[in-house]
Amino acid sequence: MKIAVYPGSFDPVTKGHLDIIERASALVDELVVGVLNNNAKTPLFSAEERVKMLVDVTKHLKNVRVEAFSGLSVDFVRRCHAGFIVRGLRAVTDFEYELQMAQTNRSIERGIDTIFFTTELNYAYISSTVVKEVAWYGGDISGFVPPEVTEKVYEKIASRKADGNQGG
Numbered sequence: 433m434k435i436a437v438y439p440g441s442f443d444p445v446t447k448g449h450l451d452i453i454e455r456a457s458a459l460v461d462e463l464v465v466g467v468l469n470n471n472a473k474t475p476l477f478s479a480e481e482r483v484k485m486l487v488d489v490t491k492h493l494k495n496v497r498v499e500a501f502s503g504l505s506v507d508f509v510r511r512c513h514a515g516f517i518v519r520g521l522r523a524v525t526d527f528e529y530e531l532q533m534a535q536t537n538r539s540i541e542r543g544i545d546t547i548f549f550t551t552e553l554n555y556a557y558i559s560s561t562v563v564k565e566v567a568w569y570g571g572d573i574s575g576f577v578p579p580e581v582t583e584k585v586y587e588k589i590a591s592r593k594a595d596g597n598q599g600g
């Protein structure tokens with residue numbers, strides 16, 4: 433059984449993430465989307481909220497499971513009995529960080545390889561950070577995130593603004 437883990441922050445999940453999930457899940461028996469719960473930065477959405485949104489947008493994919501994790505990605509990968517980590521590469525600017533992460537992970541755990549998917553060109557400029565920034569200033573994010581996610585981002589940002597939080 434081929435199991436892969438796609439770890440990330442997914443704060444929130446974008447159309448680019450979903451494209452990677454769809455393509456990666458077609459290649460393995462099971463794809464576990466791992467939602468990191470120990471970000472240094474305070475995320476916009478809680479891990480539970482991010483998991484729920486991912487479950488919503490992947491319900492058409494029967495071999496995809498979503499789970500929150502904390503600690504090292506490789507430890508989570510081992511707990512899932514997976515042999516591969518999946519990551520997306522949008523542009524050359526992602527490469528240095530992704531290479532370092534893949535090499536670090538492989539040096540910690542030799543049995544785990546990282547597979548990279550090149551992001552669909554239409555989504556290459558999209559990031560969760562950009563989504564939050566555009567939404568913060570009232571821009572249209574419907575082209576960047578799945579339809580189930582759009583309103584949730586606006587609502588969450590509105591509640592942050594109501595709380596007096598200045599950050600995006």
Ligand code: PNS
Binds near residue numbers: 439440533537
């Ligand atoms: O979506 P992101 O924020 O680019 O995902 C980054 C993520 C979660 C894959 C990375 O930060 C990670 O694996 N964090 C867990 C801690 C870890 O394993 N660090 C060692 C790899 S350098």
